[in-house]
Amino acid sequence: MADTERLQGSIPPVVTPIRAGAVDYDAYAGLIEFQVTHGSHGVLVNGTTAEPSTLTLEERNRLVEVAVEAAAGRVPVVAATGSQSYAETEALTDHAVRAGADALLIVTPYYIRPPQRGLVRYYLELASRHDVPWMIYHIPGRTAVSVTLDTMRELRDRSPGFVGMKHAVNDLGFVSECLGALGHDFRIFVGLEELSFPMMTIGACGLMNAVGNLQPGVLAEMCEAVWDSDLAQGAALHQRLLEINQAVFYDTNPIPMKYMMKKLGILQTNEHRLPMVPATPELERRLDAVLERAGLLEGKAA
Numbered sequence: 001m002a003d004t005e006r007l008q009g010s011i012p013p014v015v016t017p018i019r020a021g022a023v024d025y026d027a028y029a030g031l032i033e034f035q036v037t038h039g040s041h042g043v044l045v046n047g048t049t050a051e052p053s054t055l056t057l058e059e060r061n062r063l064v065e066v067a068v069e070a071a072a073g074r075v076p077v078v079a080a081t082g083s084q085s086y087a088e089t090e091a092l093t094d095h096a097v098r099a100g101a102d103a104l105l106i107v108t109p110y111y112i113r114p115p116q117r118g119l120v121r122y123y124l125e126l127a128s129r130h131d132v133p134w135m136i137y138h139i140p141g142r143t144a145v146s147v148t149l150d151t152m153r154e155l156r157d158r159s160p161g162f163v164g165m166k167h168a169v170n171d172l173g174f175v176s177e178c179l180g181a182l183g184h185d186f187r188i189f190v191g192l193e194e195l196s197f198p199m200m201t202i203g204a205c206g207l208m209n210a211v212g213n214l215q216p217g218v219l220a221e222m223c224e225a226v227w228d229s230d231l232a233q234g235a236a237l238h239q240r241l242l243e244i245n246q247a248v249f250y251d252t253n254p255i256p257m258k259y260m261m262k263k264l265g266i267l268q269t270n271e272h273r274l275p276m277v278p279a280t281p282e283l284e285r286r287l288d289a290v291l292e293r294a295g296l297l298e299g300k301a302a
Helices: 002-006 025-037 057-071 086-099 116-127 149-158 172-182 193-201 216-227 231-247 255-263 281-293
Strands: 043-045 077-080 103-107 134-138 162-167 187-190
Touching (some): 025 043, 043 057, 057 077, 077 086, 149 162, 149 172, 172 187, 187 193, 193 216, 193 231, 231 281
Parallel strands (some): 043 077, 162 187
């Protein structure tokens, strides 16, 4: 598992460009290049910000292939391969492994609210099929199920490939408990923008934040400031991002993000698939004001 040392820092969940209803794979490759050249430490494919539940399995699989090809080994590619269906998760995971993903991020199955023993069996069955490092995507606000510390311990004991989690919960205490129980080499990525800096200071190894689509350089700098023990610089960068972090959630993610990316020329189209829809005119004006106060309308995104 030596490759897990590369799993750290800012690994943004890249949005999925849609043009005339179809996934724009060329534009997606361009977004991967944008992340690499602007300092991101990796890329996450098919995260929540990518609207994966609106995509077909074939589209999700193709996005992984495009990302691996575009990244060309320069940064790790983490593939999010979870679904509410075990069969779909198995198919997505198997394909990501074959495509060359460096790690897997598997969300807790949503909607069905399984018991903890079901989660353990679910993850162990998937892990038995490959030797790629894998992480849990813990986002109970969207999945309606939490993972307990006992479940994490059991998975850590029984699956050598279980190396971490993306923690999208407003719970710093659970982070400390996990690191204490599972070891400080357990990789915890921050999934809530406003907790990026605080969670890293208590041991999180990096970020998987939607705002990285807009400001990859600043997020990478903040991670590096924490690694360098320059907490004053880290705090300053965190404060600089504060309003943009908040703006990401002015509506359901990634509605605000896609609008802001198009406004700054990072994304050529601002399309979603139903039931997701573009920003309203009122939201657009509110987001324009955020970008103006951040000084981003005067130049390119950092």
